[in-house]
Amino acid sequence: MKYQFPDENGRFGEFGGKFVPETLMYALNELQEAFKEAMSDEVFKKEYIEQLKLYSGRPTALTYAENVTHHFQGAKIYLKREDLNHTGAHKINNAIGQALLAKRMGKKKIIAETGAGQHGVAAATVAAKFGLQCKIFMGEKDIERQRLNVFRMELLGAEVIPVSSGSRTLKDATNEAIRYWVTNVTDTFYLIGSVVGPHPYPQIVRDFQRVIGDEAKQQFLSLKGELPNEIIACVGGGSNAMGMFYPFIEDKVNLTGVEAAGRGVDTNLHAATLTKGTKGVIHGSLTYLLQTEDGQIIEPHSISAGLDYPGVGPEHAHLKDIGRVSYESVTDDEAIEALQLLSRLEGIIPAIESAHALAQAFKKATSLSPDQSILVCLSGRGDKDVHTLMNTIGGVANE
């Protein structure tokens, strides 16, 4: 592969790096070594693949969305069904990988941050499975919004720690997880949920998520004998997109990441980091982020808690700058509309996050011909969003 990132300094072009307190540097270097060593150990890799298969149920299906394709009369739309994973989203791929890594490093305690609770549930799940103690940091506001997931985590034996600092959402949960890690770095493994954070995390998470793209590529080739014209995935921190895109980086396939435009990118209420953000450092990594001129981080908005993040993985920042991936944005309303359409026409209720990718695919399909194809990463199922959906769609129906 010609594309060789991150470099030895943990950079994707100018992005990435390790912007963390000195206290964590030793732990990050140790993690970097352990990861490198684990990934060159066939026994470790075999166990990871086996857990994906026997515990999470991989490979996930590649589904041809026939009814939706007929509806738009454009390009054929295919779905990579990450929603069929154990715990209902792609998050488990990475959680399994990092939990095995934690075990290998002799760490018995893990911590994780969560927004909507999907990564929290995945982390709590692998903690239960691999016998690790687990603390999940979650903003108080998100705890209110996602009561069901909080209960799931507790049911799985994890301790959910409410975060009351700052805006009490994912950004602050991440801050608090890092602060806890600084204090307990000697015996605790920080299981980050997306391709964000200091090096080596963006690489670790990408490499544990690339199974999405590797599988999809093989499935698509054996089904169609060629690659899709375009691949679309939603981007919050960007782990499902990175996992999907990475194996296709050097192929002739258009790659499109979809951010949350919230109420619109021209309002203050959006999470379109790559579209509207500027370069800066957040959670240990140089990337694009939403911030004021003075460099204070701005709270984003999206109806989808999983995309509601003011930063983005540094590799996405790099892929944007070199022009390899195009980044678009989709509003709350467009995502909800796409979600309803997929539910009615295909019998699949997608997560609101994934519905952002779908909305973009639907827009794009009509401009392509029926002999072309679009592959969408359906990163998770929508069960967790039913409450939000009842409020949103119910509200519209009542007007």
Added chain:
Amino acid sequence: MSNTRLQTIKKADETLFIPFIMAGDPTPEFTVELALLLEEVGANILELGVPYSDPLADGPVIQRAALRALEHGMSLKKAIELVSQMRNRGLTIPVIIFTYYNPVLQLGEENVLGLMKEHDIDGILIPDLPYEESRLFAKRCDDESRPLISLVAPTSNQRIEQIATSANGFLYCVSSLGVTGVRNNFDENIYEFLQEVKKHSKAPVAVGFGISSSEQIKQLKPYCDGIIVGSALVKMIESKNTEILNNETRRKVLLDIKTFVQSLIS
């Protein structure tokens, strides 16, 4: 003209007292008065904190101080400019700006150094800019004799030598794992850690994080060249917020702080 304030600061047999205060907490005016008071009671170096929305290395006390300061419109640029006011009113001790990296990045490293020169600031400390990420900026700072202050932690291990030998101004030793804030216990190996650091550092070695009592200071003194007190002071300011904002009671607060600091370092 070369800036030498920090180079000449350390006298034999004296432990440097380095208080940390948050610029603009609760108001810029109060910060200036507080800086002057701290010099009067014996501060050798002033660490002036810049508020940040997401302070990863700070505990709740400094987080709240940052929020109060941000509410009053404080920023990196304004904090730097505040030092000119302190100088005009007679502040002579070295001033170190304590800021997270993102505000520096937005203003531009070159501009920050320019402003530091213009407003007579002696150094800068960036807790989330570790050794590996700071080489270029550290060199620029050294060239202007306004050093980038390095930090070492009990987990630095093999990194201690590299960091300590290249330290300038002073070297900030983190007393224990964790974020800033008052605590009862330091790292169990703190004395070995400090000895190891001192062995390699030609710059004065100052200890910070969690220091809030004169007993702790007495314990640490023989093993270091300086003591940094932050959260304990900021906490006191927080508890007297209303009195500080009231012109009639502000002087009294300053006197209380004076008594507190004197009892701390006596």
